[in-house]
Amino acid sequence: MKVLGIESSCDETGVALVQAPAAGAPRLLAQALHSQVAMHADYGGVVPELASRDHIRRVLPLAREVLADAGCTLAEIDLVAYTRGPGLAGALLVGAGVAVALAAALGRPALGVHHLEGHLLSPFLAPEPPRFPFVALLVSGGHTQLMRVQGVGDYALLGETIDDAAGEAFDKSAKLLGLGYPGGPALARMAEFGDPRAWPLPRPLLHSKDLDFSFAGLKTAVLTQVRKLGPNLCEQSRADLAASTQAAIVDVLVAKTLRALSATGLRRVVVAGGVGANLRLREQLDAGAAGLGARVHYPPLALCTDNGAMIALAAALRLQGGLAGEMRRDGAFDVRPRWPLAELSPAAA
Ligand code: KG4
Ligand code: ZN
Numbered sequence: 001m002k003v004l005g006i007e008s009s010c011d012e013t014g015v016a017l018v019q020a021p022a023a024g025a026p027r028l029l030a031q032a033l034h035s036q037v038a039m040h041a042d043y044g045g046v047v048p049e050l051a052s053r054d055h056i057r058r059v060l061p062l063a064r065e066v067l068a069d070a071g072c073t074l075a076e077i078d079l080v081a082y083t084r085g086p087g088l089a090g091a092l093l094v095g096a097g098v099a100v101a102l103a104a105a106l107g108r109p110a111l112g113v114h115h116l117e118g119h120l121l122s123p124f125l126a127p128e129p130p131r132f133p134f135v136a137l138l139v140s141g142g143h144t145q146l147m148r149v150q151g152v153g154d155y156a157l158l159g160e161t162i163d164d165a166a167g168e169a170f171d172k173s174a175k176l177l178g179l180g181y182p183g184g185p186a187l188a189r190m191a192e193f194g195d196p197r198a199w200p201l202p203r204p205l206l207h208s209k210d211l212d213f214s215f216a217g218l219k220t221a222v223l224t225q226v227r228k229l230g231p232n233l234c235e236q237s238r239a240d241l242a243a244s245t246q247a248a249i250v251d252v253l254v255a256k257t258l259r260a261l262s263a264t265g266l267r268r269v270v271v272a273g274g275v276g277a278n279l280r281l282r283e284q285l286d287a288g289a290a291g292l293g294a295r296v297h298y299p300p301l302a303l304c305t306d307n308g309a310m311i312a313l314a315a316a317l318r319l320q321g322g323l324a325g326e327m328r329r330d331g332a333f334d335v336r337p338r339w340p341l342a343e344l345s346p347a348a349a
Pocket of ligand 1: 010139140141142143166167168170171182183184185188273274275276277278279304305306
């Protein structure tokens, strides 16, 4: 079974081809990605209309590239998967429209996939995939959630952010420090030259008993420090503030993930989403989890941020698990710009 996956929920157009045996691990045959980061950089963030138009330009050339790399023809595709949500409505419609049209032309089914399910299953493309059940820490630009994952399609929400997402906190703080967009990787690079203890920034909800997060106060604290420093905001103080911001975000993410392990009794963690690429987060979480006798699984670094491989993979795992109930052959489709992940679970159906 060959599954073509198309991702277009935000500012990356991703296409990939995954080979899924009836049982056993799916394998990535080829993938191609176009990031719109340079296009949106001038605006300091994603411009939805520009994103949609660029997806239209990129998606077919990327699909051709993937098929050529894999040495496959269109006729060999058995299923076309696409990101149905959550994300930008216009951007989602591009991927969904192309996927469903392609499926119809080929006489194959199409399947709409949840973007976060793609992220949280992406470690199954790593050399040592996790086993179920596990705790998932989903940390992207729009989401910060802890989930209990029983199996494919069985996700229970343990806690989430009550305001900004972790990626948003990185991005907004980076903007305040004049580090451009997207801020996460830029702030992480700058932080390497700074002292994480230089500024005692708040760690909201660190000691609360629940598994929720709050990051909105952090950007206000960074703004206050930037204003206080004014013209004295030199390279070193920017690096110190970057390091202190990263430390505050990572401390909270790690503490809550370890608390989720204790609360569930589980001993495996999966980290997924763009912020999962953060090396400090990886170091601290690995050390903390080891202290509890737990193991942390990550997707391959290149699959941390948005990509088509995770969408093809999630569809393949759904197929293998007999869960591809939303597979359609009638050429109809919709997108879900807002779509809680827990809605996928059997209990919610
Ligand atoms: O999962 P993703 O690619 O897109 C969404 O679905 O949101 O995540 C993007 C987020 C952005 O906020 C970006 O700044 C952040 O992930 N990010 C990072 C790093 N790489 C990406 N944050 C911290 N450190 C990084 N190395
Ligand atoms: Zn994402």
